[in-house]
Amino acid sequence: MYTSPEAVIAILGMALATIAVKASGLLLADRLPREGFAAAWLKHIPGAVLAALVAPALVTGSMAEVVAAVATGTIFVLSRNLFAAMAGGVLTVYLMRLWLGA
Amino acid sequence: MSQFAALADSPREQFLAGARACLPVAISVAAYGLVWGVLARGAGLSLLEVLMMSGLVFAGAAQFVALDLWTATPASLPIGPLVLAAFIVNLRYLLLTATLRPLYRDGQLLRGALGMYLVTDENWAMTVAAMARGGGSVAFLMGGGVLAWISWMSTNVIGYGLGSAIDDPTRWGLDFAFTATFLALLLGMWKGKADLVPWLVAALAAIATAHFVEGNWHILVGGIVGSVAGAILEVRKRVHLA
Known part of the structure; x- marks a missing residue:
């Protein structure tokens, strides 16, 4: 158990930067109008962020990831169960990698 | 009760x-x-x-x-x-x-x-x-x-x-x-067809950004570009209807 002043300053700085960004989103949201363009924009953010999170991982993945993504999507659409979809996806990618030897 | x-x-x-x-x-x-x-x-x-x-x-x-x-x-x-x-x-x-x-x-x-x-x-x-x-x-x-x-x-x-x-x-x-x-x-x-274009735009923008820029920028770029595309479409449709 040891640390240094430099490390403490760096970690506190990182923590302050992180909470400042997270808090600003909530505080600034109030200045945006409730209808019109900005409102429509805010409404579309969640889906767009999720699509942006997922897409690069799928495109840069191998055949195993693509097949696992299809399995994940199919399980979710059929069961509406997030955990089943996640577990099915992980299992599929595990088996596909074994099979493909990748 | x-x-x-x-x-x-x-x-x-x-x-x-x-x-x-x-x-x-x-x-x-x-x-x-x-x-x-x-x-x-x-x-x-x-x-x-x-x-x-x-x-x-x-x-x-x-x-x-x-x-x-x-x-x-x-x-x-x-x-x-x-x-x-x-x-x-x-x-x-x-x-x-x-x-x-x-x-x-x-x-x-x-x-x-x-x-x-x-x-x-x-x-x-x-x-x-x-x-x-x-x-x-x-x-x-x-x-x-x-x-x-x-x-x-x-x-x-x-x-x-x-x-x-x-x-x-x-x-x-x-x-x-x-x-x-x-x-x-x-x-x-997924709420309907209105989601298709913003999601596709977000995905493509994120893929392009991830390809050319290191780090997590693709999430920010895709999220902004995709949601703005969705907002533009929605506002245009409303003007069209009015």
């Missing part, structure tokens, strides 16, 4: 419901937490520094980037770049926490801003999904956040202890837990 009815909507129930909703994604948090703990040891962080960083910063992507910059000798620690990297990697949270505004009354905003510390991709997504169904609350958000925090902290320490024993989660397919979870969350948000 009325007591039971009140209990169903009590903050405590909401808190537990939020934690339950985040259980599946907590597993993905745990998988990344293990890896981060292992890598943190390799990067030269002490256990105390691991506890401080995970407990106070509590942001997975930013912490992974920090390991890249970290040096074991304090004199050469790049403090400025570490703080700037955390700021940039976390910029996308501006978009996320802004969408949580409807959960708070006007007088609660400042206290709510402090609570944003516990917002992660995971409990944010669960809460936004609950809001879309007419539910969701501050307690629900916090329940998921506390679960994610415990999951992240404990697996970081376990990973740190395990050292190099689990160096490759890829072997177990656990690296795919993240993608699978967010893919299912995305599909759950």
